[in-house]
Amino acid sequence: MAEPFQVLVLNNVSAKGLARLPAERFVAGKDIARPDAVLVRSADMHGMDIPKSVLAIGRAGSGTNNIPVNAMSARGVPVFNAPGANANAVKELVLAGMLMAARNIGGAMCFVVGLDPADPEMEKKVEDGKKTYAGYELAGHTLGVIGLGMIGRLVADMALKMGMNVLGYDPEITVEAAWSLSSKVKKANFVTEVLKHSHFVSLHVPLVEATRHMINAESLTHMKHGAVLLNFSREGVVDEAAVLAALEARKLGSYVCDFPSPKVNGNPHVVALPHLGASTREAEENCATMVADQLRDYLLDGNVVNAVNFPNVAMPRESKFRIAVANANVPNMLGQISTAMAGAKLNIHNMMNKSKGDIAYTLVDVDSKVPKKVIEAIAKIEGVLAVRYLPVEG
Numbered sequence: 106m107a108e109p110f111q112v113l114v115l116n117n118v119s120a121k122g123l124a125r126l127p128a129e130r131f132v133a134g135k136d137i138a139r140p141d142a143v144l145v146r147s148a149d150m151h152g153m154d155i156p157k158s159v160l161a162i163g164r165a166g167s168g169t170n171n172i173p174v175n176a177m178s179a180r181g182v183p184v185f186n187a188p189g190a191n192a193n194a195v196k197e198l199v200l201a202g203m204l205m206a207a208r209n210i211g212g213a214m215c216f217v218v219g220l221d222p223a224d225p226e227m228e229k230k231v232e233d234g235k236k237t238y239a240g241y242e243l244a245g246h247t248l249g250v251i252g253l254g255m256i257g258r259l260v261a262d263m264a265l266k267m268g269m270n271v272l273g274y275d276p277e278i279t280v281e282a283a284w285s286l287s288s289k290v291k292k293a294n295f296v297t298e299v300l301k302h303s304h305f306v307s308l309h310v311p312l313v314e315a316t317r318h319m320i321n322a323e324s325l326t327h328m329k330h331g332a333v334l335l336n337f338s339r340e341g342v343v344d345e346a347a348v349l350a351a352l353e354a355r356k357l358g359s360y361v362c363d364f365p366s367p368k369v370n371g372n373p374h375v376v377a378l379p380h381l382g383a384s385t386r387e388a389e390e391n392c393a394t395m396v397a398d399q400l401r402d403y404l405l406d407g408n409v410v411n412a413v414n415f416p417n418v419a420m421p422r423e424s425k426f427r428i429a430v431a432n433a434n435v436p437n438m439l440g441q442i443s444t445a446m447a448g449a450k451l452n453i454h455n456m457m458n459k460s461k462g463d464i465a466y467t468l469v470d471v472d473s474k475v476p477k478k479v480i481e482a483i484a485k486i487e488g489v490l491a492v493r494y495l496p497v498e499g
């Protein structure tokens with residue numbers, strides 16, 4: 106029996122997910138010296154010295170900005186995530202955030218907590234004080250959704266069900282997302298169009314260079330007076346200094362976010378939650394289960410599903426002898442790889458090759474045992490980033 110795969114777990118990952126890694130083939134824990142894989146949630150891996158032994162990284166969640174994805178691609182290491190597995194949890198918290206802003210729930214609760222239960226005037230003070238916290242209803246207002254991926258499209262749908270009008274913006278929307286979106290969601294062609302016409306604006310984009318500070322001093326000038334900005338995406342998607350200035354000027358009514366940075370924390374017009382979007386029992390189990398399944402299938406069989414930097418390549422086993430190759434997406438790689446195999450008289454039984462961006466990935470099932478020298482020869486081909494031999498034992 107081969108040595109079990111060692112999986113380093115950097116955050117609290119649901120036990121249900123870890124149970125998807127069978128004990129006879131996997132050891133998972135926080136003290137793993139030479140990991141074959143890493144399971145992570147939000148731990149920042151950018152400053153980490155990721156051992157050369159790491160073959161794959163699994164993010165039990167959606168955003169991968171805490172992982173050095175480009176450096177992993179250069180090493181031929183796939184970075185998996187769990188698309189959609191926590192989307193419902195975030196959607197529900199966005200609804201809570203809109204209600205908190207519209208009904209002044211935070212301030213109203215503080216007012217009640219501050220009343221003295223022994224005060225015989227307490228009930229009168231409640232009735233006198235409530236006018237300070239009067240709000241408005243969501244129905245009839247317009248929600249702008251920026252980013253119509255797994256979360257954004259659920260948020261859009263939820264808002265329609267609440268009787269709101271919805272304006273959506275996503276220049277890179279997938280065909281699948283577009284199909285799943287209600288025709289009642291109006292399409293905006295620019296961020297400014299969303300900002301101009303929405304009373305609530307909710308951000309659901311990944312943090313990448315193109316989205317960093319997408320909400321800034323200039324874009325805030327386009328927002329409706331007293332509008333509510335909701336950020337359950339990432340802190341860096343908004344320029345916090347500009348948001349604070351807009352709140353101070355009362356141009357922006359409230360900023361609701363999942364990222365209580367020192368700058369925004371304590372501001373009376375900010376509702377800040379402690380990165381709670383995905384912290385439900387259901388979402389934590391969904392994310393951990395999905396990503397553990399993907400890691401297991403990659404480590405055992407080389408199959409790739411839902412890697413942010415690799416194409417989806419999954420092939421049922423038709424032979425005991427499998428080779429998996431990750432390489433730069435340049436011409437003549439397949440020719441060189443098959444020449445290395447032909448030199449050892451290996452017959453290809455089944456093969457799948459796909460590319461995504463700069464990376465191509467190939468699974469090859471052959472009819473007989475693969476000599477070590479073939480794997481070594483493939484590894485030496487210029488442009489090959491990683492090669493693995495995956496025989497089924499027994």
Ligand SMILES: NC(=O)c1ccc[n+]([C@@H]2O[C@H](COP(=O)([O-])OP(=O)(O)OC[C@H]3O[C@@H](n4cnc5c(N)ncnc54)[C@H](O)[C@@H]3O)[C@@H](O)[C@H]2O)c1
Nearest residue numbers: 167168252253254255256275277309310311337338382383
């Ligand atoms: N608060 C939380 O706990 C929590 C939980 C899950 C996700 N998130 C954050 O939310 C983000 C989105 O999550 P998701 O699961 O919906 O991801 P997703 O990949 O399904 O959707 C992201 C969408 O953003 C779109 N997009 C990219 N660049 C854009 C741009 N410049 N303008 C408009 N749209 C753009 C993409 O086309 C895609 O449709 C994650 O990357 C993560 O940062 C936060």
Ligand SMILES: O=C(O)[C@H](O)COP(=O)(O)O
Nearest residue numbers: 146147165166167168383
């Ligand atoms: O991108 C995500 O999935 C969220 O930010 C959730 O992060 P968490 O797993 O650390 O709660």
